[in-house]
Amino acid sequence: MKIVIVGTGYVGLVTGACLAEVGTEVVCVDVNTAKIERLQNDVLPIYEPGLLEIVKRNRQDGRLFFTTDLASALPGAEVVFIAVGTPPGEDGSADLQYVLQVASQIGQLMEHYLVIVTKSTVPVGTAAQVNRAVKNSLDARQRILDYDVASNPEFLKEGAAVNDFMKPDRIVVGVNTAKARQTLEQLYHPFLLNGHPILFMDIASAEMTKYAANAMLATRISYMNDIANLCGLVGADINQVRKGIGSDPRIGKHFLYPGIGYGGSCFPKDVKALMQTGREYGYQLRILDAVEAVNEDQKKLLFGKVLRHFDGDIRNKKFAVWGLSFKPNTDDMREAPSLVLIDSLLEAGAIVSVYDPVAMEEAHGYLGNSVTYAEDMYNAAENAVAVLLATEWNTFRMPDWQRLRSLMQSPLLFDGRNIYDNVQLTQLGFTYYGIGKTTDTVNALIQ
Numbered sequence: 001m002k003i004v005i006v007g008t009g010y011v012g013l014v015t016g017a018c019l020a021e022v023g024t025e026v027v028c029v030d031v032n033t034a035k036i037e038r039l040q041n042d043v044l045p046i047y048e049p050g051l052l053e054i055v056k057r058n059r060q061d062g063r064l065f066f067t068t069d070l071a072s073a074l075p076g077a078e079v080v081f082i083a084v085g086t087p088p089g090e091d092g093s094a095d096l097q098y099v100l101q102v103a104s105q106i107g108q109l110m111e112h113y114l115v116i117v118t119k120s121t122v123p124v125g126t127a128a129q130v131n132r133a134v135k136n137s138l139d140a141r142q143r144i145l146d147y148d149v150a151s152n153p154e155f156l157k158e159g160a161a162v163n164d165f166m167k168p169d170r171i172v173v174g175v176n177t178a179k180a181r182q183t184l185e186q187l188y189h190p191f192l193l194n195g196h197p198i199l200f201m202d203i204a205s206a207e208m209t210k211y212a213a214n215a216m217l218a219t220r221i222s223y224m225n226d227i228a229n230l231c232g233l234v235g236a237d238i239n240q241v242r243k244g245i246g247s248d249p250r251i252g253k254h255f256l257y258p259g260i261g262y263g264g265s266c267f268p269k270d271v272k273a274l275m276q277t278g279r280e281y282g283y284q285l286r287i288l289d290a291v292e293a294v295n296e297d298q299k300k301l302l303f304g305k306v307l308r309h310f311d312g313d314i315r316n317k318k319f320a321v322w323g324l325s326f327k328p329n330t331d332d333m334r335e336a337p338s339l340v341l342i343d344s345l346l347e348a349g350a351i352v353s354v355y356d357p358v359a360m361e362e363a364h365g366y367l368g369n370s371v372t373y374a375e376d377m378y379n380a381a382e383n384a385v386a387v388l389l390a391t392e393w394n395t396f397r398m399p400d401w402q403r404l405r406s407l408m409q410s411p412l413l414f415d416g417r418n419i420y421d422n423v424q425l426t427q428l429g430f431t432y433y434g435i436g437k438t439t440d441t442v443n444a445l446i447q
């Protein structure tokens with residue numbers, strides 16, 4: 001089977017590489033010439049564990065190709081995935097211009113039956129718009145060709161994307177013809193051999209499933225952040241509370257970690273887009289209003305603790321920020337909470353030194369010369385009055401505390417991801433602030 005993927009970003013590249021890995025012939029198309037040239041030389045545009053090996057292997061084996069030319073990619077293909085970006089428009093709705101551009105182009109170039117699949121995250125009703133765009137292009141060519149439009153939202157997590165694609169919890173496919181269903185069942189057959197479920201449904205439900213999933217996950221984060229903040233005030237410890245509630249199977253232990261807010265390329269924009277869909281239909285998603293509001297406040301929380309600790313004056317004081325990407329195991333900086341934290345520190349006159357295991361180059365694009373880029377976590381902390389942990393990379397989990405203490409101006413730690421043991425750190429002489437821990441209450445009372 002041959003497939004084409006249009007848009008070779010996080011989703012398109014991982015999808016293409018993983019489908020090639022199970023024997024499909026895949027052509028990945030992108031308008032970004034530099035990106036395609038790099039990929040043709042096995043240079044990945046993103047950091048994603050395990051992806052490079054798969055790309056290299058499948059390119060060498062002649063199953064994975066990269067091009068900027070959609071026309072040359074389409075002949076012989078049975079399925080075309082649209083995996084381009086759907087950034088938020090001014091009103092928060094998903095901007096569909098790239099998706100619809102690709103749909104029009106497919107209509108201009110196709111010569112035989114295709115299943116045209118939206119893999120980008122798109123609101124309910126998009127498949128119908130894609131259908132119209134393809135049809136308009138065909139009409140303009142005065143051609144009548146059979147095709148189907150389907151929806152196959154992607155649930156991979158950056159940082160674990162290859163594993164998520166190869167071993168999916170579920171594959172969601174929205175179709176409205178038996179032919180499209182059969183084609184996609186065949187495409188995903190290799191993944192079903194190991195018992196991973198494929199859920200066929202109508203197209204609107206498939207489109208909605210993706211938003212409902214991301215909004216649910218964002219809700220869990222904001223809920224836990226809200227409870228954590230209350231824990232800090234009343235003298236409870238969110239880590240204990242998290243374990244206590246997570247052991248109830250109705251709640252489950254995953255995705256219950258408080259922190260400095262959600263970020264990344266998906267949750268913020270998908271929550272906004274779902275709220276906008278609600279507004280378009282005259283329905284207000286009140287829970288998501290609160291989810292967003294809590295998240296906005298949470299991104300400012302650590303900075304608020306810093307300011308309180310220093311009585312509002314951090315001018316010319318040096319702070320080390322550990323972790324920049326929006327979560328570990330990716331170099332993606334889109335909507336990273338670390339950026340909000342760093343902006344606030346800089347605005348208040350602080351000096352900021354940053355370190356991230358993989359996102360340093362990416363961070364340059366966002367932070368320019370406003371911060372210093374350290375060689376490692378200890379170098380970042382030299383002469384700093386405090387370390388602020390923004391992203392919980394494994395490498396930050398067990399620092400050499402004595403060494404760190406000797407390098408810093410003062411042993412002070414703001415743990416934005418609750419990965420450290422407050423009791424141990426207090427014993428080591430550090431002043432410690434976490435999210436929703438009893439020491440926060442103690443420190444607040446001492447102030």
Ligand SMILES: NC(=O)c1ccc[n+]([C@@H]2O[C@H](COP(=O)([O-])OP(=O)(O)OC[C@H]3O[C@@H](n4cnc5c(N)ncnc54)[C@H](O)[C@@H]3O)[C@@H](O)[C@H]2O)c1
Pocket residue numbers: 006007008009010011012029030031032035083084085086098101102119120121122154155156157158265266
């Ligand atoms: N990143 C994730 O973790 C993730 C997970 C699930 C779903 N999604 C969704 O998948 C979609 C893509 O996200 P992403 O993170 O991969 O985006 P991305 O920005 O990394 O990649 C999009 C790619 O599309 C290319 N492109 C734009 N217009 C094009 C055109 N007309 N023809 C060919 N290529 C074109 C861009 O050059 C870019 O390389 C979005 O809708 C996103 O919400 C993302």
